[in-house]
Amino acid sequence: MSVRHVSGTQLARLLGELPQERPFYAALARAVRGLVLNGRLPLRVRLPAERDLAAALGISRTTVTAAYDRLRDEGYVESRQGAGSWTALPRAERPAARQAVTRFGIAHTADGGWPHEEPVDLGCAAPAAPAVFDDAVAEAVAELPRHAAGPGYEPAGLVELREAVAARYTELGAPTRPDQIMVTTGAQQAISLLTQTLLDPGDAVLVERPTYPHALDAVRRRGARLVPVGVTGGWDLDLLAGSMRQAAVRMAYTIPDFQNPTGHLLDDAGRTALIEAARAADAFLVVDETFAELAHDPAAPRPRPVAAHDTGGRVISIGSASKLLWGGLRIGWIRATAPLVRRLAMARESVDIAGPVLEQLITWRLMPRIEDVRAERAATLTRNRDALVAALRELLPEWEFTVPDGGMTLWARLGAPVATSVAEAAWRHGVRVTPGPVFGVDGVLEDCLRLPYVLDPRTLRTAVERLARACHEAETAPIARPLPAYV
Structure with missing residues (x-):
């Protein structure tokens, strides 16, 4: 069976327009690392040869070589002489064997307790019955x-x-x-x-x-x-x-x-x-x-x-x-x-x-x-979605997302690989939310959260207020032991 690989042209398209900061090799390495972390570039996929990527991007081969070297040093690329280079995750970021988790994607709080506030369930994307x-x-x-x-x-x-x-x-x-x-x-x-x-x-x-x-x-x-x-x-x-x-x-x-x-x-x-x-x-x-x-x-x-x-x-x-x-x-x-x-x-x-x-x-x-049901759902979900979007833009403006035109969920990008930490902190603040790795393979998507908007606007506002506190807590907390993966 053939080894999976990505061509220089395909990787250049995934990278899009690179920032023009210097040194350029560092910007290229950071962009490739981002593709690995958010799951757009799968793990254990062979990267294009340095000359092929250089040609596709219109840059020097030396720049690509330096970017690959940095990625190897960081653990996002593994290489073998004569066989090429593959995407990887640093060993410290690979999921360890871990305890079972709840259906909401997280386990009990670190001290084994439960939040004191009435929890808001953002782990479930399912509506109540329609009027008919x-x-x-x-x-x-x-x-x-x-x-x-x-x-x-x-x-x-x-x-x-x-x-x-x-x-x-x-x-x-x-x-x-x-x-x-x-x-x-x-x-x-x-x-x-x-x-x-x-x-x-x-x-x-x-x-x-x-x-x-x-x-x-x-x-x-x-x-x-x-x-x-x-x-x-x-x-x-x-x-x-x-x-x-x-x-x-x-x-x-x-x-x-x-x-x-x-x-x-x-x-x-x-x-x-x-x-x-x-x-x-x-x-x-x-x-x-x-x-x-x-x-x-x-x-x-x-x-x-x-x-x-x-x-x-x-x-x-x-x-x-x-x-x-x-x-x-x-x-x-x-x-x-x-x-x-x-x-x-x-x-x-x-x-x-x-x-x-x-x-x-x-x-x-x-x-x-x-x-009739579609019309009822559309009115309710649009109202809820807009309330969630407004709360996120006000209280968590650094989070990025595309406003969906349908469905029931919003996929938020946090800007850093802290989703599991934020989810655990959110549970302590009374919000059940599912971190990105639950929706993927190999432990990536740690910079994303899924946020359903089936709940009413007031409840969604409360959830985002608690998420903002949880995000601050996760950002300021010391580095913890590796967290368990979804099984």
Whole structure:
């Protein structure tokens, strides 16, 4: 298998416009170090030869040599005579084996205690039920007796719900038959079923960095190899395609719709390029559309589903009711070819036989109301997002972020690799927040935090006030022992 590498042209594009400070080699080294720390340049990737990067940047080879030397001294590059240089992390920054953490991404406070203030949960990105929920529940309960006469086991899901989901895909530009839909117990089961069915131990799986942590867990449980590609600044499709080919990936897992956690949205041209990259690598393309219906302007033009650009059955789509409709409605689905759906349904029978009938009926009754729910979510999330943005700009102006046009999360860059320290300090101040490394591989993303904005503006303001105190505490605290990694 080929060693993963990045060309001089690709690295120059990732670096962008370098600061014109002197000495220039130090600025170049700092920029490359930043790419490693924020995950845009993966670890253990071979760097371009010094002359190739010099040519791509239009600078002297001596300058690149000095930058590589500094990176080697700092531990961000490792080299072997005659074999080239690879990206790395300094040994002191590599995650140690550590204790279990809570579902919010951090453990107890350093002294084993808990904060005295009523905690604000910024570790959870899930909304309360919409206004139309009660009506849908009443209608579903009225429908339940019609199903009670049978066994209630439908491994692929209730026909009514499969028809409704297929109709929604067709409406959005991806013609779909009901036999191409399988209903699952949430999107997480969908991801687990796909990894168990399509992957063998040792297979390579391309993942975005940052990405949904439980997808990483599912791939790890299967014994597959993670191949991360950074998307902090958006998708570099040329780099992504090269990574697919070089690592000979079997599957790529992507979140092109208001990506979790960055909020980025991939356009139609990018979606076509993504499919071409998967086709060139002969890989399955698993597309997580959990946030796809959560545009903050529901009337704005939206890209078509990735499956609408696919003509070869390579795209497998995952959807969920939990973000748009309600977090407690544990209903998801897979859109794939009919033969793969049948195969997945058979695999599912050894796990939980079938999904809950009542929850499927509730989701089915909510589907005709989806535009009303989208409008309600858009109004609430836009209000909350704007409140969070205003509080951050006032109280933590040094933090950087892109204001998302959809989804439920804001990805904040702190300017220093202190995210885990800030998260632990925040918990002592009564805020649960998830640090960047939870969403990545190899311990990078320590300069980022994910901040959901599903809570009301007043609560979000309180959370940011506590985060500001926690950030000050983390910045002024002495250097602590290495912190445990997310497992």
